[in-house]
Amino acid sequence: MSRKAVMTTDKKQAILDSALQLFVKKGFNATSTASIAKAAGVATGTLFHHFPTKKDIMSQLFLSIKQEFATNMISNTDFIGDIEQDANTLWQKAIDWAIAQPLKQLFFLQYSMSADIDADVRKQAMNSILGFVVELIEQGKQQQIIADFPNALLLENCHGQYLAAIRFFTDNPNLGDDDAHRNASFRLFWQAMKA
């Protein structure tokens, strides 16, 4: 309420916010550092004070969004011990998050497999940030509820089906809270994974 509020002198965050919008809208290489700085309301000198190179903006953006996604997924989630039901809870939460964050959803779709992001950065995100998925898979396999396929294949499949689902809900935004479609998307996923 107060006029001062948190008074974001946080130019660095403003740069990341603007970069997200422009990278999604125009693509990485079609976005000049000058345009990012302008949209963020800072000077180019300031931009390069916070980020050594343009690629560093992208790397930090990618990691911070993945981290935000993972944090959202594991916080306030009640695991009841039933793998299928827990998987459903997580799946719906992941879809919810994507729908609530259309810009970040588009960012995932565009850059999850792009060469604009260094391979080691993508690897870091997969290993350290998406670790909770690996754990769930292993737990399910021990209980013989998830199919006994190689872990790497299962993980890649999870990722691919999630991207397919959010691609669908991106292209059909009105179906985002249609129960039939949401349940279908989970069934598609779960039927693939289950033993």
Place this chain on the structure above:
Amino acid sequence: MSRKAVMTTDKKQAILDSALQLFVKKGFNATSTASIAKAAGVATGTLFHHFPTKKDIMSQLFLSIKQEFATNMISNTDFIGDIEQDANTLWQKAIDWAIAQPLKQLFFLQYSMSADIDADVRKQAMNSILGFVVELIEQGKQQQIIADFPNALLLENCHGQYLAAIRFFTDNPNLGDDDAHRNASFRLFWQAMKA
């Protein structure tokens, strides 16, 4: 055998071939038109004689590879009428193709959802070229062998699971002819799709 052979005076194709290699290796924007021309052994003037802009190179490349994939999929394929078995035949053929064409496989992974390719070009590829997938899905649904989920969702899921599979076999090239992994990848796909 003969020294003259087909004597490729076909500079246009040489440009597309070089572009494929460079786009996969360095990314679209990190690849200069000058480097494409040099790798193809032609002058930049020649390049711009055949392609009005750099983006046109990408568009033509994308469409020609998708077309090549589709043509390969439907030619010399014996459909026996059993949906599951026909789906397996196509799936294995798709994996085979990807493994035999590592460059084009990487191209798919990198650019299938990239902003470097115009949306209408991607749409054109999906609709006209991948039409045989839609037909198979509809046929399977009529026979109640494929799950009665919305077509667009099923199609997107097919695409996503295929990309996941070739991503896996790209990262684990030694498993490309391991029957266990290949069958697992089809089971993962079919379990998702089946009624």
Place this chain on the structure above:
DNA sequence: GTCTATATGCCGATAGAC
């Protein structure tokens, strides 16, 4: 169709005052 030569504009990044 293919080449050589070139323009011209924009981009990432730096210097240095405040």
Place this chain on the structure above:
DNA sequence: GTCTATCGGCATATAGAC
């Protein structure tokens, strides 16, 4: 930390001879 001013380079695309 933030700004203004600016550089050097490179990339796309063109002009015009052959």
